[in-house]
Amino acid sequence: MSDYAKPLPKIDALDAPYWEGAKAHELRILKCGNCGHCSADPTRRCMSCGAQALEWTKASGRGKVWSYGVFHKAYFPGFANDVPYNVAIVQLEEGPKLYSNIVAVPNEDIRVDMAVKVHFDDVTDDVTLVKFEPA
Amino acid sequence: MVLGNISTNNRKAAVVGVANSKFGKAPGNDVYDLTLSAFHDALADCGLDKSAIDGIIIHRAPDYQRFCELAGMNPKLIATYPSQGRMSGVAIPLAATAIATGMAETIALVYGNVGRTAGQIYGGENDNYGSGGAGRWFPYGMTSPGAMHAMMFRRHMHQYGTTAEQLGEVAITFRKHASLNPGAVMRQPYDMDEYLGSRFICDPLRLLDYCLINDGAVVMIITSAERAKDLAKPPVHIRGYGEATAFKESTMPPDDYWFAQMETVGQQTHAMAGTTREDMNALMIYDNFTPTVLFSLEGFGYCPHGESGPWVQEGHLALGGRYPANTCGGHLSESYMQGWALNVEAVRQIRGECDQRQVPGAGLIQFLSAAPIVTSIIYGAEPQ
Numbered sequence: 366m367s368d369y370a371k372p373l374p375k376i377d378a379l380d381a382p383y384w385e386g387a388k389a390h391e392l393r394i395l396k397c398g399n400c401g402h403c404s405a406d407p408t409r410r411c412m413s414c415g416a417q418a419l420e421w422t423k424a425s426g427r428g429k430v431w432s433y434g435v436f437h438k439a440y441f442p443g444f445a446n447d448v449p450y451n452v453a454i455v456q457l458e459e460g461p462k463l464y465s466n467i468v469a470v471p472n473e474d475i476r477v478d479m480a481v482k483v484h485f486d487d488v489t490d491d492v493t494l495v496k497f498e499p500a
Numbered sequence: 501m502v503l504g505n506i507s508t509n510n511r512k513a514a515v516v517g518v519a520n521s522k523f524g525k526a527p528g529n530d531v532y533d534l535t536l537s538a539f540h541d542a543l544a545d546c547g548l549d550k551s552a553i554d555g556i557i558i559h560r561a562p563d564y565q566r567f568c569e570l571a572g573m574n575p576k577l578i579a580t581y582p583s584q585g586r587m588s589g590v591a592i593p594l595a596a597t598a599i600a601t602g603m604a605e606t607i608a609l610v611y612g613n614v615g616r617t618a619g620q621i622y623g624g625e626n627d628n629y630g631s632g633g634a635g636r637w638f639p640y641g642m643t644s645p646g647a648m649h650a651m652m653f654r655r656h657m658h659q660y661g662t663t664a665e666q667l668g669e670v671a672i673t674f675r676k677h678a679s680l681n682p683g684a685v686m687r688q689p690y691d692m693d694e695y696l697g698s699r700f701i702c703d704p705l706r707l708l709d710y711c712l713i714n715d716g717a718v719v720m721i722i723t724s725a726e727r728a729k730d731l732a733k734p735p736v737h738i739r740g741y742g743e744a745t746a747f748k749e750s751t752m753p754p755d756d757y758w759f760a761q762m763e764t765v766g767q768q769t770h771a772m773a774g775t776t777r778e779d780m781n782a783l784m785i786y787d788n789f790t791p792t793v794l795f796s797l798e799g800f801g802y803c804p805h806g807e808s809g810p811w812v813q814e815g816h817l818a819l820g821g822r823y824p825a826n827t828c829g830g831h832l833s834e835s836y837m838q839g840w841a842l843n844v845e846a847v848r849q850i851r852g853e854c855d856q857r858q859v860p861g862a863g864l865i866q867f868l869s870a871a872p873i874v875t876s877i878i879y880g881a882e883p884q
Binding site: 371372373374380406412431432433434435436437438440441444447449450452454462463464465466476477478488492494496 | 621623624625627636637638639640641642643644647650651652654655658699700701702703704705748749751752753
């Protein structure tokens, strides 16, 4: 796995629980204990009510494709052999959106609003990426 | 929206001097050479001495202290903005507001960009677009403002049935306009087959849907309408302006293409200007990517939501159409000066300085910019 050439997440104390969850094949989001707002963006305060009451919780892993694009340009050298590759915005049923990839389906068959479920891709010994496949 | 109160102020602002450097790859030396050249040309355009400038607003390029040192001046008002293009529509209203309140009398707005020489590509490891949250998505190959707009357009296609050909109409129209502009970087017209044959960058967007990356500088000089009366060129009045933001959750594209903010800004801008959409003779639309033009037309009410595709196919944006737009070629074909050259084009159109691309009788022109900061400015030949 040491020859993995694509960008890896820069994991810090704030979002370590997210990536630990992914490694354990669990999709985690932040839920506010005060107002219930859910976020996939790691912060210390709830972006809705401002409370310091955020807790990582397990998401259902279900969502839909909000939209997607198919990259024909390799901005990252590690993706050069993958073009054309898709990047989708997946909206989880809990509300938050994530940029991710749709796997197990040709790019031509991806559709806006199609139902998807989480797919864990163990790209290195330490990192698991959160991807999605048709539900 | 407190800005609306300024419409009752009798110290309205007017643009009196404009200038730009040549556009292209390294047309000058460094960014100070470009901006200083445009600054002195803009002074010459209005016939003012630099001693008249008591405010400097700088966007994108030079350090304000070094610029003022090189220009040999001690302005009392200074502002500087981060590099996003949306800031042109923010800086011009700030200048107008400062003049309206007496904070400054005459302000030079200085923009310089050497992105092409610097090899800027707006994507990859150095991409810090938007809120900065986007870096989390590099492992999935996500990067670049273009890809974000590609996804917005894909959703627009899904929601409203908008087609690639309709998007292409925008790009083809603006290139035709550029072909009439001797200062434009890209002047060779193309047809729909050539548009559709251009390579995808991030499908559904093609190369010809993306703005250029060029070096250049643009300067505007703005003063009070009173002071503007006896300068070298006829003043172009800043009749109205408006701003609204969409920062919440802006790591992701907005669900509504910024429609809510555009509706607010459009109403405010026309109310301040004492105009309606129907009064406009031309539009200058921030065109970082072609879909932004469609979203802007819908959000600012030039056509109903979802109907911009068929609407542009009717030819409304072309010279000779109802609302000629981006008559200089815009960011797609003239040069990517992040809104500044579009605002200067509005001024030149109203002055009647646009030769082959002149809109006959251009007396009122609206600048539209859709982004996480939505802005609009209405320029007029006559004061309100």
